[in-house]
Amino acid sequence: MDSGYGSDPGLLHALDADGETFVAEVHSDAHIWTQAPWHHYESSRPGKLRKQPQASYPSERVDAWAAAQADTDWQRLKVRDSDQGWVEVNYLAQRIWVVENGESKTWWLLAWEDPDEKTNDGRPSHGPRRHYALSNSPADSDPRQLIQDALGRNVVERNFRDAKSEVGMADYQTRGWVAWQHHMALVMLAMQFLLQGKMHSPAVQSEEGEITITSGDITFILERLLPQRGQGKAQEAEVRLMVEERIRKRVRDQVRRRAKTRKTRPPLWPDESPIK
Helix, strand or coil, X not given: CCHHHHCCHHHHHHHHHCCCCCEEEECCCCEEECCCCCEEEECCCCCCEEEEEEECCCCEEHHHHHHCCCHHHCEEEEEECCECECEEEEEEEEEEEEEECCEEEEEEEEEEECCCCECCCCCEXXXXXXXXXXXXXXXXXXXXXXXHHHXXXXXXXXXXXXXXXXXXXXXXXXXXXXXXXXXXXXXXXXXXXXXXXXXXXXXXXXXXXXXXXXXXXXXXXHHHHCCCCCCCCCCHHHHHHHXXXXXXXXXXXXXXXXXXXXXHCCCECCCCCCCC
């Protein structure tokens, strides 16, 4: 879940009490303990006791903890393949303590940043945005799998973005639920068509992974090959060359972008490497 839900401690502790395993993003000002706190009721006033127990050690903000870690502590992980080459992040993973009603629990703290992340307008940001998450997964869990789980939401968000930009999910004017349901049914059929097109299209190999055809590429092809009034028949060979140039441009951009920072990135962990 994202930080809109993950920054609610009551929700996280309720899920933990119900036996649910989660990976929840939190805000940068979330507080954790890096050593096990013990709790006491002594007050600063002699002879007075606190109504609620207080931890013996001060807590620490997650962003302050991540900023204090050495550059050599960061690891690099290939998260997944995408139409722009593989997606990778630099990450930290640490067992920490959280407190609820005077009870300490040991959870995972995860921090990651995408070195290729850009701002919404496409310009490079001043620095990669750091993300933070808490997880109640067992101590023997692979933190790389937890990072992949946390980033799995991006695939769902990408599907919604494609549905809106390529097949008109948000382009409707309806007055009733039946019409809206008809529109959404057509959107889902169109998304199924785009998915099949991507699955059956060969990927282009590059130094940074596979570059695959996108939903935008498929709609680009259809816009030029489907007959339109007042226009002649499109030349398939010409359209093929245009699509191949779009893909070559993505390959060049991907290699060029990572070539600038490849020397400063931590080594990439292969999937079969043991957990440190």
